[in-house]
Amino acid sequence: MKNYNKINRVLVTGGAGFLGSHLTDKLLARGDEVVCVDNLFTGSKRNIEHLLKNPRFEFVRHDVTFPLYIEVDQIYNLACPASPVHYQYDPVQTTKTSVHGAINMLGLAKRIGARILQASTSEVYGDPSVHPQTEDYWGNVNPIGIRSCYDEGKRCAETLFFDYHRQHALEIKVMRIFNTYGPRMHPNDGRVVSNFIVQALQGEDITIFGDGQQTRSFCYVDDLITGMVSFMDSPADFVGPVNIGNPSEFTMLELASMVLQLVGGKSQLVFRPLPSDDPRQRQPDISLAKTKLAWQPTVSLENGLKKTISYFDVLLGSR
Numbered sequence: 001m002k003n004y005n006k007i008n009r010v011l012v013t014g015g016a017g018f019l020g021s022h023l024t025d026k027l028l029a030r031g032d033e034v035v036c037v038d039n040l041f042t043g044s045k046r047n048i049e050h051l052l053k054n055p056r057f058e059f060v061r062h063d064v065t066f067p068l069y070i071e072v073d074q075i076y077n078l079a080c081p082a083s084p085v086h087y088q089y090d091p092v093q094t095t096k097t098s099v100h101g102a103i104n105m106l107g108l109a110k111r112i113g114a115r116i117l118q119a120s121t122s123e124v125y126g127d128p129s130v131h132p133q134t135e136d137y138w139g140n141v142n143p144i145g146i147r148s149c150y151d152e153g154k155r156c157a158e159t160l161f162f163d164y165h166r167q168h169a170l171e172i173k174v175m176r177i178f179n180t181y182g183p184r185m186h187p188n189d190g191r192v193v194s195n196f197i198v199q200a201l202q203g204e205d206i207t208i209f210g211d212g213q214q215t216r217s218f219c220y221v222d223d224l225i226t227g228m229v230s231f232m233d234s235p236a237d238f239v240g241p242v243n244i245g246n247p248s249e250f251t252m253l254e255l256a257s258m259v260l261q262l263v264g265g266k267s268q269l270v271f272r273p274l275p276s277d278d279p280r281q282r283q284p285d286i287s288l289a290k291t292k293l294a295w296q297p298t299v300s301l302e303n304g305l306k307k308t309i310s311y312f313d314v315l316l317g318s319r
């Protein structure tokens, strides 16, 4: 019998970025139509060029700080530079992207009755005094520091999402993403995984900020996107916020030595002062995601690093 099920039409803002392009791949693979909206500030056409001939894919160059009129069933709001070097380049624009971008996308969702997911961040916890971080922790954020344009912008976006939900009964999903890595990360974005890999592949010294004992947990992109899509498709009464990330914790020194071992070469470790407001420790408590979404990460750091290294190897033509 012919299937008359309606095709799911999805808007992905920030769809030409690292996470957005992987999300788009996954949605197209399951049969959705995807409209990718991006101003290409940190994203790139290279991330979506394999999709340009797909009839269910459409790219729109647009800045989310301006209103957008489009008909879709679901909106994933990912547009925002995510790495400190990029979001600190034009901090006023970063806050505008989070806040005006959220207002514009929430307004659109309200008008067309679409469900909307916000790509929030573990940065809403700031330099946490609770470890690991659970969703009910309110955070420890400096409102006037150099990271505040990102952290406070994302916090304000969460407020807007919950107010649209309470005030206008909008179907929202607020997801707090922890450090994620994988192919299509920007090679010069200053994030630790891409930094270490690029430095190792180019035979340069590996830069460690501080003493290298600060820890992070790293989630491979495929795991993250699986969690994101199952959250979007979860029952309407589960709105979050929900942490999605990998709770396995590594020190920067452990990460550097794993990268060195996988890449080989003769890079040395060099130590530099810690930038201001850099959190000492960050680790998600993912009990809520496990219970509500039956989700947990499956890719080990070693396997994820191998795939990421292969990507950068080709991109940089390093060997």
Ligand SMILES: NC(=O)c1ccc[n+]([C@@H]2O[C@H](COP(=O)([O-])OP(=O)(O)OC[C@H]3O[C@@H](n4cnc5c(N)ncnc54)[C@H](O)[C@@H]3O)[C@@H](O)[C@H]2O)c1
Pocket (backbone or CB within 6 Å): 013, 014, 015, 016, 017, 018, 019, 020, 037, 038, 039, 040, 041, 042, 043, 044, 062, 063, 064, 065, 077, 078, 079, 080, 081, 082, 083, 097, 101, 119, 120, 121, 122, 176, 177, 178, 179, 180, 181, 186
């Ligand atoms: N990657 C992570 O580890 C991580 C962690 C926490 C949260 N997040 C969030 O996930 C989302 C995606 O992050 P990413 O790692 O893919 O970063 P990214 O920089 O690769 O992607 C962001 C995309 O948004 C686009 N963009 C930026 N400003 C825009 C604007 N005003 N209008 C339209 N497009 C705009 C960029 O061009 C880019 O394609 C971001 O909202 C980020 O805050 C990511």
